[in-house]
Amino acid sequence: MKRTERACIITQVLTEHPNRDFSLGFFAEKFGCAKSSTSEDLTLVRTAMDSAGLGYVETTSGSKGGVRFVPYITKEESIAGLEKIKAVLEDPSRNVGGGYIYTTDILFDPEMCQICAMQFAKHFAASEADIVVTIETRGIGVAMLTARLLNIPLVVIRREARVSEGSTISINYYSGSSDRVQKMSLAKRAIKPGSKAIIIDDFMRKGGTLKGIEDMLSEFDTKAVGFGAVIVTQGVKDKKIGNFFPIIILTDTEDGYRVAINPDII
Amino acid sequence: MKRTERACIITQVLTEHPNRDFSLGFFAEKFGCAKSSTSEDLTLVRTAMDSAGLGYVETTSGSKGGVRFVPYITKEESIAGLEKIKAVLEDPSRNVGGGYIYTTDILFDPEMCQICAMQFAKHFAASEADIVVTIETRGIGVAMLTARLLNIPLVVIRREARVSEGSTISINYYSGSSDRVQKMSLAKRAIKPGSKAIIIDDFMRKGGTLKGIEDMLSEFDTKAVGFGAVIVTQGVKDKKIGNFFPIIILTDTEDGYRVAINPDII
Numbered sequence: 001m002k003r004t005e006r007a008c009i010i011t012q013v014l015t016e017h018p019n020r021d022f023s024l025g026f027f028a029e030k031f032g033c034a035k036s037s038t039s040e041d042l043t044l045v046r047t048a049m050d051s052a053g054l055g056y057v058e059t060t061s062g063s064k065g066g067v068r069f070v071p072y073i074t075k076e077e078s079i080a081g082l083e084k085i086k087a088v089l090e091d092p093s094r095n096v097g098g099g100y101i102y103t104t105d106i107l108f109d110p111e112m113c114q115i116c117a118m119q120f121a122k123h124f125a126a127s128e129a130d131i132v133v134t135i136e137t138r139g140i141g142v143a144m145l146t147a148r149l150l151n152i153p154l155v156v157i158r159r160e161a162r163v164s165e166g167s168t169i170s171i172n173y174y175s176g177s178s179d180r181v182q183k184m185s186l187a188k189r190a191i192k193p194g195s196k197a198i199i200i201d202d203f204m205r206k207g208g209t210l211k212g213i214e215d216m217l218s219e220f221d222t223k224a225v226g227f228g229a230v231i232v233t234q235g236v237k238d239k240k241i242g243n244f245f246p247i248i249i250l251t252d253t254e255d256g257y258r259v260a261i262n263p264d265i266i
Numbered sequence: 267m268k269r270t271e272r273a274c275i276i277t278q279v280l281t282e283h284p285n286r287d288f289s290l291g292f293f294a295e296k297f298g299c300a301k302s303s304t305s306e307d308l309t310l311v312r313t314a315m316d317s318a319g320l321g322y323v324e325t326t327s328g329s330k331g332g333v334r335f336v337p338y339i340t341k342e343e344s345i346a347g348l349e350k351i352k353a354v355l356e357d358p359s360r361n362v363g364g365g366y367i368y369t370t371d372i373l374f375d376p377e378m379c380q381i382c383a384m385q386f387a388k389h390f391a392a393s394e395a396d397i398v399v400t401i402e403t404r405g406i407g408v409a410m411l412t413a414r415l416l417n418i419p420l421v422v423i424r425r426e427a428r429v430s431e432g433s434t435i436s437i438n439y440y441s442g443s444s445d446r447v448q449k450m451s452l453a454k455r456a457i458k459p460g461s462k463a464i465i466i467d468d469f470m471r472k473g474g475t476l477k478g479i480e481d482m483l484s485e486f487d488t489k490a491v492g493f494g495a496v497i498v499t500q501g502v503k504d505k506k507i508g509n510f511f512p513i514i515i516l517t518d519t520e521d522g523y524r525v526a527i528n529p530d531i532i
Contacts, residue, residue, distance in 0.1 A: 001317070003270065004269065004270045004273050004310055004314070005313060005314040005324040006314075007270050007273065007274050007353070008273050008274060008277045008310065008311050008314035008315070009276050009314050009315075009318045009411065010318075010327060011274045011277040012277050012278075012281050012314075012315065012318070012320045012321070013320070015278050015281040015282055016281055019399070020377075030318075032314065033375070044270055044271070044274065045274050047271060048270070048271040048272075048274035048275050049274070051271065051275075052275045052278070052296075054275065054278045054279070054282075055278070071282070091496075096429075096431070096432035097432075098429055098504075100429055100430040101430070102431065102432055102453070103429065103430070104422070104430075104431060104453060104456065105419065105421075107293070108410070108413075108419060108420040108421065108422055109419050109420070110410065110413045110414035110417065110418075110419070110420065111286075111417075113279070113410070113414075114414065118436070120354075134492075136402060136403045137402045137403060137406070137422060137424065138422075139408045140407065140410070140420065141410045141420065141422075144374070144376065144379070144406070144407045144410050144411065145414070146408065147374075147376045148376035148379075148380065148411070151376065151377075152376075153371065153374060154374050154375070154376065154407065155371075155374065156370070156374055156403060156404075156407075158403065162307065163351035163362075163364055163366055164362060164366040164367070164369070165362070165368065165370060166363075166368055187368070187370060189368065189371075190370065190371065218330075225400065242343070257403065259327065
């Protein structure tokens, strides 16, 4: 097999399995060639990914030497994708009344979800989180793709406990989005105590739900190391959490709302 | 830029965006080279993907010539992944009583979800579906990854209508898993009439929920062209839908349950 062919195969496997560790031996065996040769192949792949800004091929040397791929998104693709989401959200027919905007289709569109997941994965890359946590339902798509990019499990908090979950822990919290006390519930076995979690939600107004999730996690001896929300409303004072990462920022105006992309991203 | 480098970049972009159309011009412009040269790069990528069984690089020639990548999973990786899911499910501590098995962590584990999504994407590759449809909550992870692989939107049916969904259509149906009549609800604007849908759920006993979703879709003038369920119980007679694709098959035994992989897959 030619070097180019091997480099393409390595690129495909690494891209398909972001942030997963592969040993040099894995590829050497696959290609029936020496580890030194595989190592040279990897150098080629790394150079290519670097030059295109598509990701970082992290290698560790030595007998246990291995490789993992940390995916990036180019600024160009990021901006194009976020501008598309912005334009879709700006469509006035999305205003369904009562201050609500229809966002469900965006939140389950794989292309738009992936753009958002890439932002979260990049922002929380150094968080050393063990899990991504979200609460049903609309944040699950983005949270799942984020978990996939970071190669860590997703934990989904339910509104109501289900029999198939075994024993659960439940808490009540105040949700600003729905202006009422709500319940959340999670199986006792869902999180290993001592974990570190990134909390992702689709929408944040005052941050009550994210704060509720943080409180719930403390019952599992688990620390929230990052908060991300796809859409955050600006102009609501006293957010209940201090440090959060939004992708889209909504501002209420006299005749509707204004959509902006988080200026830290672009 | 060297040919190998270009081939790696093309491989990364195609893998990252399964089933998306790219024009030859897109890559030619990216690399600042002729379309004929890009076309030769693509031949290299196609050969590499073919020889490793990782996917099919579909090209169309002519002035509007383009390329799309149809991802495969190797039989080896498929079997290893499904055997892992089987082993995890066989852990007797998952039996939470009352005939229920704890599966939530598996259904939100990105690696295990991706293995399942790959099976659905492969099985339904020729279905010409426009959308993937699921019902909250536990099937959303696998359904999202399947939608991403097929590059079509995901539609998530809710249990209860939400104000942020605008006008909705609701139906009642009998669910065998919970042995009661349940409700499902979907925003009127969620599906374009005349669509074709693949219906994915996490668990199927008699198929009441999948049949309910099919009935719901008929309200949207939308046809179900495929049914997939991650886990299906065997031995339950008179399934309510005829043709479904399971990944894991559970059989009740005197002292618990037996786990098997759908023999059509391996």
